[in-house]
Amino acid sequence: xxxxxxxxxxxxxxxxxxxxxxxxxxxxxxxxDGMQFAGLQFTLETALAGSDLATFPDYPAEIRAPAGTTxxxxxxxxxxxxxxxxxxxxxVDVLVAMNPAALKVNLQDLRPGGTVVVDVGxxxxxxxxxxxxxxxxxxxxxxxxxxxxxxxxxxxxxxxVERFGLGQKESLxxxxxxxxxxxxxxxxxxxxxxxxxxxxxxxxRPELAQANIAALNAGHAFGETAELGAIARFTVPPAxxxxxxYRTVSGTEALGWGLLAGAKAAGLDRIVFAxxxxxxxxxxxxxxxxxxxxxxxxxxxxDEIAAxxxxxxxxxxxxxxxxSSSGPGIAxxxxxxxxxxxxxxxxxxxxxxxxxxxTGMPTKTDQADLFQxxxxxxxxxxxPVLAAATPADCFEVAIEAVRLATKxxxxxxxxxxxxxxxAAEPWLIPDVETLPRFPVRFRTEVDGFHPYQRDPETLAxxxxxxxxxxxxxxxxxxxxxxxTGHISYDPENHHRMTKxxxxxxxxxxxxxxxxxxxxxxxxxRMAVVGWGSTYGPIRQAVEQVRRQGYAVxxxxxxxxxxxxxNLGELLRRFEQILVPEMNNGQLVQMLRSAYLVPAEGLNxxxxxxxKVAEIVEAIKERLGSR
Amino acid sequence: xxxxxAPRPVSSPKDYASDQEVRWCPGCGDYAILKAVQKTxxxxxxxxxxxxxxxxxxxxxxxxxxxxxxxxxxxxGRAPAVATGIKLANPELDVxxxxxxxDGLSIGGNHxxxxxxxxxxxxxxxxxxxxxxxxxxxxxxxSRRGTRSPSSPQGSVDNPVSPCAFALGAGARxxxxxxxxxxxxxxxxxxxxxxxxxxxxxxxxxxxxxxxxEVFADFTDKSVAxxxxxxxxxxxxLLFGKDRKRGLRLKPGTLELxxxxxxxxxxxxxxxxxxxxxxxxxxxxxxxxxxxxFPMVLGVIYCDPAxxxxxxxxxxxxxxxxxxQGADLNALLRQGQTWTVGG
Ligand code: SF4
Numbered sequence: 001x002x003x004x005x006x007x008x009x010x011x012x013x014x015x016x017x018x019x020x021x022x023x024x025x026x027x028x029x030x031x032x033d034g035m036q037f038a039g040l041q042f043t044l045e046t047a048l049a050g051s052d053l054a055t056f057p058d059y060p061a062e063i064r065a066p067a068g069t070t071x072x073x074x075x076x077x078x079x080x081x082x083x084x085x086x087x088x089x090x091x092v093d094v095l096v097a098m099n100p101a102a103l104k105v106n107l108q109d110l111r112p113g114g115t116v117v118v119d120v121g122x123x124x125x126x127x128x129x130x131x132x133x134x135x136x137x138x139x140x141x142x143x144x145x146x147x148x149x150x151x152x153x154x155x156x157x158x159x160x161v162e163r164f165g166l167g168q169k170e171s172l173x174x175x176x177x178x179x180x181x182x183x184x185x186x187x188x189x190x191x192x193x194x195x196x197x198x199x200x201x202x203x204x205r206p207e208l209a210q211a212n213i214a215a216l217n218a219g220h221a222f223g224e225t226a227e228l229g230a231i232a233r234f235t236v237p238p239a240x241x242x243x244x245x246y247r248t249v250s251g252t253e254a255l256g257w258g259l260l261a262g263a264k265a266a267g268l269d270r271i272v273f274a275x276x277x278x279x280x281x282x283x284x285x286x287x288x289x290x291x292x293x294x295x296x297x298x299x300x301x302x303d304e305i306a307a308x309x310x311x312x313x314x315x316x317x318x319x320x321x322x323x324s325s326s327g328p329g330i331a332x333x334x335x336x337x338x339x340x341x342x343x344x345x346x347x348x349x350x351x352x353x354x355x356x357x358x359t360g361m362p363t364k365t366d367q368a369d370l371f372q373x374x375x376x377x378x379x380x381x382x383x384p385v386l387a388a389a390t391p392a393d394c395f396e397v398a399i400e401a402v403r404l405a406t407k408x409x410x411x412x413x414x415x416x417x418x419x420x421x422x423a424a425e426p427w428l429i430p431d432v433e434t435l436p437r438f439p440v441r442f443r444t445e446v447d448g449f450h451p452y453q454r455d456p457e458t459l460a461x462x463x464x465x466x467x468x469x470x471x472x473x474x475x476x477x478x479x480x481x482x483x484t485g486h487i488s489y490d491p492e493n494h495h496r497m498t499k500x501x502x503x504x505x506x507x508x509x510x511x512x513x514x515x516x517x518x519x520x521x522x523x524x525r526m527a528v529v530g531w532g533s534t535y536g537p538i539r540q541a542v543e544q545v546r547r548q549g550y551a552v553x554x555x556x557x558x559x560x561x562x563x564x565x566n567l568g569e570l571l572r573r574f575e576q577i578l579v580p581e582m583n584n585g586q587l588v589q590m591l592r593s594a595y596l597v598p599a600e601g602l603n604x605x606x607x608x609x610x611k612v613a614e615i616v617e618a619i620k621e622r623l624g625s626r
Numbered sequence: 627x628x629x630x631x632a633p634r635p636v637s638s639p640k641d642y643a644s645d646q647e648v649r650w651c652p653g654c655g656d657y658a659i660l661k662a663v664q665k666t667x668x669x670x671x672x673x674x675x676x677x678x679x680x681x682x683x684x685x686x687x688x689x690x691x692x693x694x695x696x697x698x699x700x701x702x703g704r705a706p707a708v709a710t711g712i713k714l715a716n717p718e719l720d721v722x723x724x725x726x727x728x729d730g731l732s733i734g735g736n737h738x739x740x741x742x743x744x745x746x747x748x749x750x751x752x753x754x755x756x757x758x759x760x761x762x763x764x765x766x767x768x769s770r771r772g773t774r775s776p777s778s779p780q781g782s783v784d785n786p787v788s789p790c791a792f793a794l795g796a797g798a799r800x801x802x803x804x805x806x807x808x809x810x811x812x813x814x815x816x817x818x819x820x821x822x823x824x825x826x827x828x829x830x831x832x833x834x835x836x837x838x839x840e841v842f843a844d845f846t847d848k849s850v851a852x853x854x855x856x857x858x859x860x861x862x863x864l865l866f867g868k869d870r871k872r873g874l875r876l877k878p879g880t881l882e883l884x885x886x887x888x889x890x891x892x893x894x895x896x897x898x899x900x901x902x903x904x905x906x907x908x909x910x911x912x913x914x915x916x917x918x919x920f921p922m923v924l925g926v927i928y929c930d931p932a933x934x935x936x937x938x939x940x941x942x943x944x945x946x947x948x949x950x951q952g953a954d955l956n957a958l959l960r961q962g963q964t965w966t967v968g969g
Binding site: 132192248270271292294302303309310311312315316336338431465468471 | 678700703710711967
């Protein structure tokens with residue numbers, strides 16, 4: 001059994017429901033079946049019930065792939081429980097399959113003995129053929145290892161919404177709500193938030209709102225009245241959590257709000273967010289475009305280069321310039337990042353990584369742009385690189401990116417990924433007013449000013465903004481004289497300026513926290529070192545092997561350039577260093593080259609997050625017996 | 627250290643010269659344009675601290691270093707995008723974009739197109755010398771067919787782009803032309819560009835003495851200038867020539883222009899078209915004319931103001947314009963469904 005989906009019953013609850021520690025549910029259907037909506041609403045109701053959770057939406061690259069095909073399958077996975085939940089789960093306990101294609105694509109992830117809920121109404125010969133089934137899997141023994149709930153959800157939905165006089169097509173669109181209603185009943189969740197959401201979403205077409213609510217209620221009532229037996233009546237207790245006000249937050253939301261909080265903490269009034277549509281980064285553009293009334297200007301640029309250069313222009317003019325993209329778009333921004341390094345202007349660059357190279361698999365996650373972020377520019381062009389570990393962590397990392405960008409007058413790359421962008425988790429909402437502030441000081445003093453006069457401590461040049469009388473100056477991509485800020489082609493000056501730019505970024509190591517161990521001792525047989533969204537699976541894997549007595553610790557890096565200054569010394573206290581990455585080995589190589597440590601990679605490049613079991617296995621393989 | 631200086635009063639073109647030594651080739655047309663711009667700024671009494679020159683890469687793009695305002699020498703082709711960002715951050719700034727034929731129409735064609743169609747309030751001056759100067763003389767996107775250069779030893783076979791036709795096609799609301807050495811006219815055009823709200827596009831014919839000397843001589847040379855230049859004025863007939871007897875009319879029964887002589891073949895002054903700077907169709911016809919069959923049309927060819935991009939962006943933000951310092955981010959974070967865990 002998967003360590004992440006502990007479904008062993010503990011004790012019967014008061015109302016006779018079986019109490020589960022945690023459950024993984026996957027809603028799967030055609031991309032037009034509304035599985036993402038069903039998943040998100042289940043997430044909300046689950047969060048409101050106090051469970052901890054992690055989600056994993058997985059959708060096809062095609063916007064509307066031909067209905068019923070395997071490549072048009074969209075799914076939403078949620079792992080929730082009464083204990084700390086770190087990942088969306090290795091294996092699925094309950095699979096809701098709205099058609100044969102959804103069953104075909106997702107069955108492999110269902111644990112033996114798991115439950116599959118199928119809409120038999122969608123298992124027509126045509127759909128079976130489109131999914132590539134030669135015989136009906138509901139009848140040919142394919143599902144023998146599972147508990148199967150064969151329900152004619154199509155018909156039950158049609159019956160439930162009949163009185164609203166919708167057409168057949170619109171009526172069947174309510175199937176997702178019927179299925180959601182049933183799952184909410186199965187796991188003892190409320191429906192009110194979903195009813196409110198439907199009323200709002202379909203405010204302009206009340207008959208659709210009513211039909212969807214009727215389907216939801218019908219699914220719920222079906223659970224209540226049908227004799228589904230012990231396979232379908234559970235509850236999951238709330239997870240212990242710090243007291244306070246909570247919400248669910250996706251990585252995209254946390255990132256966007258973090259940028260606002262960061263700019264506010266920097267004393268800035270304006271963010272100019274310039275971006276070009278690209279999967280999976282666009283949701284951030286959408287989010288911020290809705291936040292104009294907070295002082296955010298969004299600019300949908302004509303291309304990636306215009307996006308980054310407009311952001312640079314905005315920073316030059318005294319706002320916080322931010323640009324966001326995914327790997328291929330970041331590649332296009334590369335030359336402009338060199339300009340930002342040379343002009344020494346603050347800039348936040350967000351990369352929501354996806355599987356590549358080139359177009360790769362745009363909707364699938366990856367973390368293979370680390371080299372690109374740290375090294376991927378012409379010449380000696382260092383800049384700070386940070387990575388977010390979880391959806392909620394995006395908030396803090398965004399603030400930190402703004403702090404470093406404005407304090408050190410430098411572009412900062414923030415690495416997120418397709419998984420973080422879309423995944424959600426519960427979040428203890430911070431009080432923005434009490435967050436530490438780091439106000440920028442625009443230069444206004446005229447005496448002794450030149451544009452490359454460095455702060456002796458940070459080595460940052462002054463931020464002298466157009467509009468300031470007496471500070472008129474010229475900057476640009478040409479090398480500047482260290483002492484006057486004028487154009488210079490002097491060989492020794494170029495050497496000196498290159499060293500100064502490098503020292504400025506290297507010096508950030510003194511302004512960031514020392515690297516800590518996430519779990520475990522600060523020495524031992526093995527450190528499992530990660531960065532980015534592998535945090536959850538690594539954490540869960542390390543917790544698991546530690547329970548089994550292995551002296552393994554987790555070290556997770558937020559700062560990838562520069563590294564925290566104690567990192568080398570910390571790593572050397574471990575006999576082995578294992579570096580799981582969703583790439584072909586990048587951090588592992590950086591650690592080896594920086595510290596000459598025998599770090600070893602564990603690399604999976606599948607477009608999907610690591611499974612906990614994969615990491616557990618790799619750890620045990622290397623450590624053998626405890 | 628003293629704090630913020632008061633704006634210095636400025637009055638002469640010299641006040642707009644930076645302390646940097648100008649490094650164009652002796653005799654380069656860029657010098658004349660620099661002087662004209664400095665005179666324009668002086669005549670306008672432009673506040674140095676509120677004025678920004680943004681450029682890309684190329685000979686012309688060194689321009690900002692020589693002006694005593696704020697200046698940003700960016701990367702090849704991207705100046706219109708950088709300038710857009712500057713205006714989005716602070717619409718109060720006066721932003722001039724300096725670009726060239728290679729910078730603005732080759733590597734940066736896309737950004738020029740979009741800055742024009744968005745109608746960002748910028749003055750965009752394109753120095754057209756029909757050659758790549760800084761990279762030592764390759765033919766450019768405006769070079770005429772057959773241009774011999776290091777990269778086209780047998781003559782170029784690319785069709786040239788017409789900067790003003792491009793600008794009109796992109797939806798520019800202000801399109802003008804001038805010649806580097808005709809200072810009074812150039813200054814006049816630059817002032818008009820400055821006062822126009824929205825993207826103003828000015829093509830300046832600039833002589834590259836080193837790689838493309840006299841490429842515009844067919845209409846700039848003193849001996850042919852009167853016959854080969856038509857300086858348009860809104861509301862005035864489209865007349866040119868030494869004694870202003872030559873003019874443009876619509877060729878009867880067609881949608882083409884025709885150069886005619888008043889008093890010949892029954893042509894009277896009434897037949898000559900009157901310039902209407904708000905007429906886009908006329909502007910398109912005028913910018914497509916070229917020597918030797920026609921004079922080069924100069925001056926403000928098209929001017930028809932439309933809503934300005936950054937004005938509309940800021941209008942969407944609300945009045946008064948909101949800022950992050952006054953924003954209630956706690957309320958933002960608490961929107962939607964929340965729940966409380968008791969302590
Ligand atoms: S190469 Fe031509 S355009 Fe460039 S500075 Fe020399 S003369 Fe001027």
